[in-house]
Amino acid sequence: MKAPNVKLIITEVSGIQNTRLFTYNELRDATGNFRTSNKIGEGGFGVVYQGTLRDGTMVAVKVLSADSTQGVREFLTEIEVMADIEHENLVKLYGCCVEKKHRILVYGYVENNSIAQTLLGGGNNSIQFSWDTRSQICIGVAKGLAFLHEEVRPHIVHRDIKPSNILLDKNLMPKISDFGLAKLFPDNLTHISTCAAGTVGYLAPEYAIRAKLTRKADIYSFGVLLLEIVSGRSHKDRRLPVAEQYLLERAWDLYEKGEPVQLVDSSLNGDYNIEEALRCLKIGLICTQDMPKLRPPMSTVLKMLVGDIEVNDQEITRPGFLSELMCLKADKGVKKNVKNWSCTASASTSKLGSSSSFPENTDTSYNTMTFTSIYNR
Numbered sequence: 001m002k003a004p005n006v007k008l009i010i011t012e013v014s015g016i017q018n019t020r021l022f023t024y025n026e027l028r029d030a031t032g033n034f035r036t037s038n039k040i041g042e043g044g045f046g047v048v049y050q051g052t053l054r055d056g057t058m059v060a061v062k063v064l065s066a067d068s069t070q071g072v073r074e075f076l077t078e079i080e081v082m083a084d085i086e087h088e089n090l091v092k093l094y095g096c097c098v099e100k101k102h103r104i105l106v107y108g109y110v111e112n113n114s115i116a117q118t119l120l121g122g123g124n125n126s127i128q129f130s131w132d133t134r135s136q137i138c139i140g141v142a143k144g145l146a147f148l149h150e151e152v153r154p155h156i157v158h159r160d161i162k163p164s165n166i167l168l169d170k171n172l173m174p175k176i177s178d179f180g181l182a183k184l185f186p187d188n189l190t191h192i193s194t195c196a197a198g199t200v201g202y203l204a205p206e207y208a209i210r211a212k213l214t215r216k217a218d219i220y221s222f223g224v225l226l227l228e229i230v231s232g233r234s235h236k237d238r239r240l241p242v243a244e245q246y247l248l249e250r251a252w253d254l255y256e257k258g259e260p261v262q263l264v265d266s267s268l269n270g271d272y273n274i275e276e277a278l279r280c281l282k283i284g285l286i287c288t289q290d291m292p293k294l295r296p297p298m299s300t301v302l303k304m305l306v307g308d309i310e311v312n313d314q315e316i317t318r319p320g321f322l323s324e325l326m327c328l329k330a331d332k333g334v335k336k337n338v339k340n341w342s343c344t345a346s347a348s349t350s351k352l353g354s355s356s357s358f359p360e361n362t363d364t365s366y367n368t369m370t371f372t373s374i375y376n377r
């Protein structure tokens with residue numbers, strides 16, 4: 001695919017209100033000429049630098065790789081979606097730069113990295129995630145999502161809720177980031193049929209398999225995230241015994257045995273509110289139920305999290321396991337097609353994978369990807 005030319009991008013960007021256009025020089029000055037020591041991260045579409053604008057505002061400057069054709073669409077989507085909205089649990093987009101081959105996004109700087117790099121970062125972090133902090137993070141993400149799903153018009157489906165897209169500010173308040181895959185969702189539509197995109201492990205089965213997108217896909221991803229925050233482990237961990245490797249399967253297993261508390265992060269050393277932790281785990285399971293219509297809307301999930309609505313055990317049915325669904329389809333004779341899932345990973349290192357039914361030799365990664373399922377052709 002050929003990259004859209006700069007004039008076209010500028011025309012699209014200028015049509016979006018409330019977007020500040022930065023000059024390349026301004027951003028070069030802000031980041032010390034994109035100095036390596038100012039690099040704070042790297043995602044599928046480019047490198048992120050810390051910077052300071054002339055008025056002293058701290059910013060995160062995301063520079064899209066010059067050769068990324070995939071990134072241009074995400075770049076424009078991010079601006080279109082983020083330009084008009086502001087919420088304490090969403091990263092703020094200040095503006096962008098489109099000059100020659102440069103495509104750069106400028107966000108408010110969020111001090112404490114992402115949940116993927118801290119809580120789930122395998123000990124490379126000095127932050128103590130107490131129970132209260134975890135609870136505050138879950139509630140904050142739920143507030144941000146409820147805002148996107150129910151308050152903004154048209155509604156916004158994020159499509160890539162996962163730990164690396166939840167940043168933590170100086171007070172460890174969460175901010176949802178990375179709206180490059182988001183979809184604006186007019187009121188009159190029940191769902192959007194789209195090429196499925198997101199991150200394996202967080203994808204709702206109905207969305208991954210049939211590419212049928214509704215807000216319930218975000219709610220499923222949020223459920224997986226909740227389980228990760230309470231358990232302090234990733235949705236998949238190959239170092240664990242086979243039966244424990246998949247967090248959602250493990251959570252359901254323990255729940256059925258009446259032992260969900262075993263899932264709570266042992267690094268809390270028992271120092272947590274057991275009632276709240278159990279409630280969070282149950283809500284994680286409620287959000288990941290196989291039938292999308294059984295997953296409550298985010299405003300209800302939020303009320304459950306803060307204890308305004310009772311969480312009733314009878315409400316919880318079996319989660320949707322994408323891996324299982326794929327195996328089932330494979331058993332019914334379409335196995336060879338599974339290999340044909342076309343996948344455009346957003347980073348050269350990422351591969352589609354996470355369950356035994358995906359192509360062999362694949363690896364779990366947090367990278368976002370776009371792929372076309374066998375049902376979406």
Ligand SMILES: Nc1ncnc2c1ncn2[C@@H]1O[C@H](COP(=O)(O)OP(=O)(O)OP(=O)(O)O)[C@@H](O)[C@H]1O
Nearest residue numbers: 041042043044048060107108109110164178367368
């Ligand atoms: N506003 C921000 N403030 C501070 N750090 C940020 C900000 N935005 C991004 N980062 C850092 O840059 C890293 C890369 O972010 P980016 O959104 O490009 O990719 P990602 O979400 O990690 O991966 P992918 O693109 O595959 O989803 C983040 O993990 C985070 O550490």
